[in-house]
Amino acid sequence: MTLSFFSTLNTSGILCLPEPAGLATPPFGGNSSSQDPGRAKPKGAARPSLLLLRRFLPQTPPFFNFPGLPPRLAPQPRCPTPSHRLLLRARPRPRYLPRAPPSTAGLRLRFVGGGRQMAAAAFSSSFTVSLRPCLAPLRRWRALSCPAPRSASGSPRSAASNEATVISGTKLAKEVLKEVQRDVESWISSGNKRPHFTVVLVGDNPASHIYVRNKVKAATAVGISSEIILRPEDVSQEELLDMTLKLNKDPSVSGVLVQLPLPDHIDERTVCNAIAPEKDVDGFHIINIGRLCLDQPSIIPATAAAVWEIIKRTGIQTFGKNVVVAGRSKNVGMPISMLLHTDGEHERPGGDATVTITHRYTPKEQLKIHTQLADIVIVAAGIPKLITTDMVKEGAAVIDVGINHIHDPLTGKTKLVGDVDFEEVKKKAGFITPVPGGVGPMTVAMLLKNTLIVAKKLLY
Secondary structure (H helix, E strand, C coil): CCCEEEEEECCCCCEECCCCCCCCCCCCCCCHHHHCCCCCCCCCCCCCCHHHHHHHCCCCCCCECCCCCCCCCCCCCCCCCHHHCCCECCCCCCCCCCCCCHHHCCCEEEEEECCEEEEEECCCCCCCCCCCHHHHHHHHHHHHHCCCCCCCCCCCCCCCCCCCEECCHHHHHHHHHHHHHHHHHHHHHCCCCCCEEEEEEECCCHHHHHHHHHHHHHHHHHCCEEEEEEECCCCCHHHHHHHHHHHHHCCCCCEEEECCCCCCCCCHHHHHHHCCHHHECCCCCHHHHHHHHCCCCCCCCHHHHHHHHHHHHHCCCCCCCEEEEECCCCCCHHHHHHHHHCCCCCCCCCCCCEEEEECCCCCHHHHHHHHHHCCEEEECCCCCCCECHHHCCCCCEEEECCCEEEECCCCCCEEEECCECHHHHCCCCCEECCCCCCHHHHHHHHHHHHHHHHHHCCCC
C-alpha cells in the first residue's frame, strides 16, 4: 500500500494537513500490504493524519508559518477537514526530515500550494526526502527575520536604533552618593566626628567656581561639611603653601584640596605635594601616586577612580582586553592606565588589561591604528572631536573624560563638549559616556568617597 499525504500550502505560507477519520492501528504496522507499493488503497481506509506525519517528523514543532510571503490569495487554506485545521510555524533554522524505520519505504509526500505542485518523494528504506522546493519560503523568511550578529565585544546595542548604550554618569553618581551618605550616617552614629573638607580656590576662573560649587553642594547632600577659601589671582606660592600647612595641622579638617588649574606663576606639583598625604582627597600627592603605581592601597585620583567605577558598575569587561588611553597627564591619564593594567589579584586589584598610552606627539595615523584595535577607548586629551567614528571598533566602549568649552555657531554661546565626536561615534560604539553628564558627576561622587576614606583614616 502506498501512503499518500495531501496537504495545502497556500501563498500565505500556511501548511494544512487533514485529520484522520477512524485511524485505529499504528501507521507502521507489520501488515504485508504496507510493503506493497502497487496495491490500491482500499475504500474507506483511514486517511493519513498529522499523527502519522509526526511519526516521521518527531522534532517538528506543532505550529508552522512562513512570515514575509505575499498573501496573493485569501489566508484561509483549502483543507479537506476545516474543523481540524492545524497550522505549523517554522523555527528560525529549519529541521530536515530524520531517518525513519525500514517499514516506511514507499512513502510519498505531496505538497500542493498556490496551484503549483511541489512533490518530494522517498522510496528508499533510508527515507531520504528532498524538500528543496519547500525550503525556499524558509530561506526567504530567515533572510528577512534573522537578527544581525552581535558586536565582537558583546556590547549591547539597540536593535531598533543600532546605537551605543549611553552611560549616564549622573545616574551612577547618585548610586555612589547614596552609599556614601549611608556610610557617613553610620560613621557619625558611632560617635565619630563629621567628615569635613576644605577647598582652596584661587582666581576667578568661572569653570573652577562651578566645579567647586558642585562639590560643596554634593557634600552637603551626603552629610559632609565643607569650606571654601578664596584667594586672588596674584596670590604668591609661598602664601598658598603656608595655608596648606595650616590646614594639614587642623584636626577639624579631614581633607584638603586645591582646585586646579592654578595661575601660571604657581607650580601645581609643589602645591599638591604640600598637602599631607593622609588629607589628600584629590589623590595628587607624590606618595599617593607612588602607592598607586606600586599596586598598593592608596587614595586614587577622583577622575581616574570615576572612570574605573563607571567601567565596573556598567559591566564592561577589562580582563585581557585592549585599552587605549589618549592622554598621559599625571593626574588623569597615567592613574587610569595604572588601574586598568594592574593584576586583578594584587592588594589593590586592577583590570588585567593591555593598555596603550598615547599623547600629543602620537601621530593621528598611529592613534587611529591603536584605537581601531581597542576594546575600550578612554580619551582625556582636551581636544574636541579627537576621536571620530572611523577610529572606533564596532562595539567598543568609549569613555570621554575631555572637557572643552567651544563656541556654538547655532546659539552664539559657549557649550561644553568632550574629546569624542559623540553623535557619530555612538552609532558605532557599544558603550559611550556623554559630556556633560558622564565622567564629571562621578568624579564629584568619588571625591566625597575619598573624603570619607581619609576621615576614617583607613590608609594612614
